[in-house]
Structures are given as structure tokens and as C-alpha cells.
Amino acid sequence: MSEYRYVGRKRRTKEDRRFITGLGRYVADVTLPGMSHVALVLSPHPAARIGAIDTAAALALPGVQAVVTGAEIARHTNPILHGLALPGVRWYPLAVGQVRYVGEWVVAVVAASRHIAEDAAELVRVDYEPMAWVGDPEAALAPGAPLVHPDHGSNLFYRRTFVWGDVAGDFAKAHHRLASKVYWGRSATVPIETFGVVANWNRGNDLLDVWASIQMPKYPDQMAHCLRLPLNAIRVHYDVDVGGSYGVKRGIKHSVLVGYLARKLLMPVRLIEDRLENMVGGDMHGPDRRFDVTLAFDADGLIRSMKMRALDDIGCYPGRSPLQLAKPVGAIVGPYRIQSVEYEAVAVATNKTSQVAVRGFGQAPTNYAIETAIDRVAAHLGMDRLAVRRRNFIQSHEFPYRIPSGTDYDSGDYDAVLTKTVARAKLEALIARRDALRAEGRLAGIGFATCLEPSGGNGAFEPLFNPANDTTTWMESCQVKVDALGGVTATIATSTAGQGHQTLVATVTGEELGFDPDCIRVVHADSLQALPGNSPVASRMAIMLGGAAAGAARQIKERVLAIAAHNLQRPVDRLVYREGAVFDLDNELRTLNWAELVRIAHRKYHQMPPGMEPGLQASYVWEVPKGGTMPTADGRVQMYPCYSFECHIALVEIDRGTGQVAIRDWFMGHDCGTVINPDIVHGMSYGGIAHGIGAALYEEFAYDENGQLVAGSFVDYLLPSVHEIPEIALVDHCTPSPLTPMGQKGSGESGYLGAPAAVASAVNDALSPLGITIDRLPMHPSRIEQALADKRADMGEREGP
């Protein structure tokens, strides 16, 4: 039985009620009197010099307030910051001088309604002089390739080879070496709500008010930098409900543009992307990666060493993307005891829309590459795929476990979680089912994946890839205030995109104070009121916001105990706090209840301990556990603090005619330490698996030979519906983290980090009797169908007429 009263119990969330009644408040629901609307003119070319821009017809349309070009923006704003120092790469909300991808924003039109703005956008005439462009990252690296940013002089944005441990020695010792190549196609999280932002320049106070559908660390800081404003001249309202993000809702160029327009026009301005603007030019695509992985291993399946090369097509502006190659350094060996690693990370610019953070920040593709390589070792040795994994698992007694790249994993019991999941899946019976299907001539396969979810997010990847960046502080904060009538209100410094932060903070605060979480109010500060924080990225809020809330609540308890000690004339260590009241351990009748304590704090200064601040409030700012260290010269670093584990077992069947993959069964074992709210954690896992199935089978931002995005709508970019997602069985396990107040770890990326690998494993198992391997995600039905057809043709040829 859990030691907790509220933590880990099934409880209704605090947020859901407003959403089921239609009372959420998203950015598109924010309307201000006299608000104007933005529409955009998009580049039709993958690369072209911008000549004359004729805005006269657009400006003449009644209701149009302004037509703004990149040249104007560049005069009045600073380029958007990106993670690397890249001379000559200047990123502005609107293209300046040349366009670099199809969909890039060229001109912004502001009008009294979105309809008028769109009409006017169609009247803008832009002269383009098409330039040579490059869409393939390998071609972009070739000498003489067209340059995406001519002023930078190269399409190579980042390359470094890290060597951790004795790779050469371990490779020499190993009995076998096996190379594999896999490709992770370009997809993203694609929330159902597009990005939107509303800004208003408050002239009376010289203050820019911003409402945005945002999930981004240091968002106000970046706006201040770009708009050349003091940080305290920007007020971001974090109480806007965000309609899904899972990493991508960065919208920095949107926000700089709208902030600039609001200040220029002295009127509220709003930009809500339509779906096409979002897909082609929202700068929200995810990793697009080619991996070469070579494992060195022994005949018994022991993996000694790994070489991995990851080449990422990051599109046109760096944004957060090269850094998505850095974060996986903290879990570069997955759950395995691999002793040495060589990792070459290469980020290449091409004429495509930019990448942004996607759920897991690069870890899901890396996990897919590792897991595929492990499956191939098993096939090579004729070993069971799970046996190879178990042979290499870090064991529960080995934690904290330092991996070759310098990160300590906090805790885990991978073997136990896998064993539990195998039992729940009745793996023997599942295999029998697969084999029975095969006996009927069907293509059936079982997939496995055993992966880690790094959580608790610090930004250690930034100094790792950019020595000029020495940020090691990744705090989160919470204020808890007890009002004069004893009510408790917690204030948090972030917006929420479905993660349930109000429930999280109420549950943790309630647990600490012994109050029903339903009675605790949780509000979102705006960025000027807020204590410092880093937003809900990197599966960090259960850890960091939960930790901050616990810290603040504990301070409240300490204060209450001090007040009681003073009034009961007893030493603090002879007193105990229970559900708001303080009891004397030596005399249970001597007690002060919550109302009395609160009244003393708020009203009776004469009864307060000398020197104590009046009222009853606390703030807690918590640095990420194990944070505060810089990488070593050879690139070893403590990446995220906490490591959740997930293992997937999936049964799939492939239609021989169409190549359609039907998922028959799915089991996921999950250990994210102490769970605060089980429904929330389970929901994220289900959603993560569904997203992973999408990335593995359907979703792709494909570009054609003319550099045009061919998936600009939900008709060509296929999000899985309820038909494609099976009933999923989750198997919970808890290995508490020693680093967090309640033993919690992160779970916001769960499911997604292993599901694509598991799908690939299952599809390849299904195709293995035919000798077909597919090494490219997404495994579109058409791709599988093609492989099957090729095989048939091949067999036909060999058998002869």
C-alpha cells in the first residue's frame, strides 16, 4: 500500500471540467477590442532571390492596415536566436533578401479581419529570381552544393565525433561487428490546434502583452531580445490553454512578428496559423535522420561497443534542431551496459522548413536506431531478441550507473519490468498466435523495444554543442500562499498543453499539507509575476514543478511549526504537523488547528515568533537535480537526472495485397518512478504510443523533386485515427528515483520513445520469412507494398518463366 494519501491515487483532474464544458480558453478565444488579423504570403520557391515587392494593390483594399516585408522587419528587430554560433545565418520572421524554402513567410498582411488579410495577401506581387537549391542532406554536404545560407559558406551546421571509452580496443576484442543503416523520416507532433499568438502594446505602460499557444523555455527572453525591449516590458500570459504541443509550440518567429506589428500599429494583432501555414511554414517539423550504427559484440550476445553516426537534415534555420542530436548523448547506450561509444553527430542545412523540438528531443529516433541494431544482432546470432536485451541490461543493483558519455542513470529495474510485461502479454501464447497466423499464410510479426525516457530536463546539451553557451541553470518554481481564511493557492510559472499541471501541483501540495487537492487552487502567473522557470519541456514537470511545489509546501509546514512552537512554548522537534494542525507529541491535547495558526500568521503579529515575516506564504525555486555542471573537454556530461524505462511488445499483421499494417495487440511496461496521477500518466503513455505508431507507419513531411512539401494538409499528412490505434495494455512498475521528493520521474514522452522502434521490429519480424527488411520510417503501406511487389518480381525472375 502506498504511503501517500493523494499521490498515486485515481482522482479526477482539476483541468478536465472546463474542457468538457467548452470553457477552455485557448489563444484563438482571446479577443481584444479593435484586434487586427495577420495573413501571410508564402514562398513558392525552395530558393529564390526576392526582387521588387509590390504591395500597392493589397494596401488599397479596404480594411487593410499594413503590409510588412522582411526588409522592414530586419531593420527593426534582431535575428531570432538559435542554439549554435553560426556566422552569416540570420533568421527573421519574414524572409530577407532571399527565400530558402517553400512556405517561408515573405510578407505579412494586417487587416481588420482574417478574410480581408487573406484577400490582400493574394494581391501582393513578389518578384522572385529562382536560385539553385538542395533538398538532400548528403548532396548538401557535397562540394559545390548550392548553399542554403551563402553568407555562412557551408551547409554543414554542426559536426563532431565524440569518443567515450576504448572504442577501438572493444571493437578489436569483440567476436562480431554488425553495421546497420536506418532512416527516420521527417514528421512532427502536429497538434490539432495550430500555433497562435495575440499581442497588444500597452501604451500607457510601455508593455507588450502576449497571449500565445506556447511551450517554450525562455520565450519572453527571446522576444525581448528580438524586439529590442527590456525583458520586463513583455508580459506573457501563461493562463492560455494550449491545444497540444508535445514539444513543437515554439512559435518564436510568429511571436516576434506579431509583437512587432502590435507595437508598430498600436493595436492588438493576432496571428492564428491556418493548417497549411502551419504545415509548410510553421517551422515545426521534427528530426529527419539517417543513422549508421555498428555494434561490436560477442557470440553470447554481449555488446561491447557501439559506433553511431547520425546525420540530421535540419532544414533551413537551426532553431533547436542541431541540439536534438545532443540530447540523446545522455542515453546513448539506452538501457544497455555498452562500455564504449563513438558518436558522430552531423547537422546539415537544406531548403526545407526548419526543425523544432519534437517529443523526446531526438531520443525517439536514436532509440529506434539502437533497437533496430539490437534486433539485427539477435538475428545475426540466431538468438532470441529479448535474450540479447536481457544479456545487456544494466542491472538493478548497478544504479546509479554511469554510461560512457558521462551521465549517471538514477535508478531502474529493467529486467523486472520486462518480465512483468512478458507475463502480462502471455508472450508464449502471443508467439503461438503469430505462428498460427503465419501457418495460415499471413504475414504476422512481433515487435519489441526496450528504451529509456530521459526526464527532468536540463539544457546540458547546449554547452555540449555550443561552448559559447555556459547555461547550467534549469530551475523551476512554485509559490504557495495561504490566505487569511486558510485557503491555499499555488502559483506556477508556465502554460499547460494538456499535461495537467494544476492537478500535479494540487496533488503534491495537498499531499504535503494534508489537504484535499480539490480544495487547492492553482493559477498560472504571467511572466512578470512568475518566478523563474523553464517551461514543461523534456518530461520535466512531475519532477521539477512537483519538486518546487513540494519544496514550497514544506516551507509552509516549517513556518506553521515555528508559529506553533512559539505559541505552545514547545521545542519544534516535539511538535508534529498533521493535516493543517500541529500537535504536541508529549501532550496530544495541546494543539493548534489550521484556523488558529492562519489567524496568528495573518492577524496577530503579537503572537508571531520574533522576526518572522507576517502572512503565510513560501516560494521555492529548485535547480534541476544533478544540474550545474559543464561538459568535459571530451564531451562527457550529466544530461537529464531521471531515467524512466519502457518496454513494448506488439503483434502486427500485414496485408499482403495493400501493405497495410494492422496492430493486433500492444503491451507496454512502464517504470516512471512514483506516479502522481495515474490517469494522467497513462493518458500520456497511450498518446505517446499512438503518436509513435503514426511516426512509424503514416506520418511524413515528404518533399517532391521540386522542393514542394507534398503533405500540407490532414489529407496527405495522416494522423492515426481510432481505427489505427489498438487497445493498449499498460503494465505499471515503480522504481522510485532517489533524486526527487516523492521518487517521481518524467513520463510526458513515454510511449513515443519506444513505439516506433517496436513497430519497426514487428513489421520486420512479419516480413522476415520473406527475407525482406525495411529500414526506413515511416513504413507507409505503399512502401511495404512496394517491397512485397519487388520480392515477388525478384522470385518470379529467379524461378524463370
Next chain:
Amino acid sequence: MNRQAVRLTVNGKPWHGEVPTRLTLVDCLREEVGLTGTHVGCEHGVCGACSVLLDGEPVRSCLMFAVQADGRAITTVEGLAAPDGALSPLQDAFWECHALQCGYCTPGMLIAAHALIARNPAPSDGDIREALAGNLCRCTGYQQIVDAVRLARRRMGEVPP
């Protein structure tokens, strides 16, 4: 710009106004009627976030013009609870099962589920999945949504003692 008079009954209350002929029903509901519970996800008829009941039938309000709904009765998510604010059994089951995260698809999901229960009070699991298949959710993987509809089905089937 052409404008035209429109009369609607929205959640049981009459509404009339003069709107641009090209105004979609969803924009009309959100901007003119002032009910922002109905959401816009794609504006091309795929995601279902904009679903409303039109004379009891679920429709995508991004795919029709407000003027086409003239004289019709519309139910939006704001109209699903009882007039006294009591949640509908489906709304309550959505809350109980945490059938949502960000809540953006939720109004459309609830509309689809209400339409299902209205025409088939005892749907099979297959019926439930079929009824929700036109609505995309990116947060939940659908499982807790399906669970919620099942729970509501069970509760509504229970005969009060």
C-alpha cells in the same frame, strides 16, 4: 462583401444576425454567437474538432457556411450539460476517465459521442470506435475516450434502484 441574415437556434436559444455569406458556421458560432467551445483544427473537414449537432446530426461546422444553417437548430459543446449545469453522462464519464489532455479535440469528441448515444443507446465497442473514427485526437491515443463512452454506456444502461 455580401452579407445575409441568418436565424439559428443555438443550444435551445434563438440567435439572429447578419453575416458575410462566406462566413463558415464554425466562425459564426465562435465569433458572432460568441461560443468558443467549438474548435478549429484543419478547416478542411478531417479533424472533427469543429463538430456540432445540426438538427441532431453531427456535422463539421468548418465545411458549411453559416447561411446554409439558416433556420436550423444547432447544439454545441456548451449545450450538452443540463440547463442547471449538471454534466451529461458522457461529459461526466469523460472527466471520470480523463478522456482528454489538452482538451482541444474534446468538444468534437463529445459531439460525436452524443450523436452516437442518441441513435444507439447501447453501442458495441466496434460502434464506439466507428463513431469516433472521424475525430482526431493527438493527446490520448483514444483509449481513455473509448473507455469513457463505454462507461457512459454502462451507466446509462443501469436501471436506477
